[in-house]
Amino acid sequence: MENINFCSRGIHICQPDNNKSCAACCGIYNFIDNSLDAVFERLGRNSLSAGMSDLSMSHVKSHSKKWRKRDNDEQSRLFPVIFNCEFAGFIDKEKNKAGCLLHPCIHGDTRFIEIGFHGVDMCLNHFCPSYFCLTEQEKLTVILSIDHWFLYGLVITDIDIVKCFVDNINNSLGNTFDPWLIARSQDLKNVFADFFSFKLNWPFADSKKRLFGKYRFYGDEYEINTIPYEKLGIQKSVYTPIFLSLASFFNNSSEVIKAENIIKSHVQRAVAEINRMCVCD
């Protein structure tokens, strides 16, 4: 497969290509302010302050002393059980790739990453559930349709939204579509990119509660959010995993129907474009 990176666990979803990457498990989204601007600013700050261009042990230690506690205090951290690492930053000059500033792939030895909170073994050998739960088709669908690191990290780690959308398209087609079609059609890429962008601009997202995807946080505890279909007087939607991933809140049944129609129209657009391409082939 051209331009896609592989590792011992198959497609290297952490660093899938030269244009983007993920650093979600280093805690980059685990802040009360998770906006693109705020995350961008923190990654840039870490890259500069940890001395990416001129890495030294004294730089690394003083950066850690300055930020580890602050990034993990009550005012900053969203979910206290997840550690926010002060060494997640941009690993390229163009600021397209989020990743570990101390990684031996960059510096050639493990001396620096030993300073990290989790230690060498965990940082170098961690593979999140997406490696095991997403199929190759699902991984490639995300990789080939999203260009920006911020959205990519949010989506590749959200197993439910990827599975539910891809399943609905496969079911409508009556077969498993080839994700490489996305690389051949800008229209198809736009459908997937528009759909996954709902992670950033979903009109029914609940901004009042402290939600991250389907999770709701109460201090050290969390629970999975639910949609009260019975109270709303409507049947459970086939798109429930998507609604939960998008932190949805509905005031009434007509909002649920509107939300269903939005998702359905994206499924139908994808199916129509895939069918068109397959007939032309």
Ligand code: SF4
């Ligand atoms: S969350 Fe998963 S894909 Fe993202 S950096 Fe961690 S292991 Fe890689």
Ligand code: SF4
């Ligand atoms: S030291 Fe570990 S947790 Fe921190 S950025 Fe590097 S890989 Fe992530």
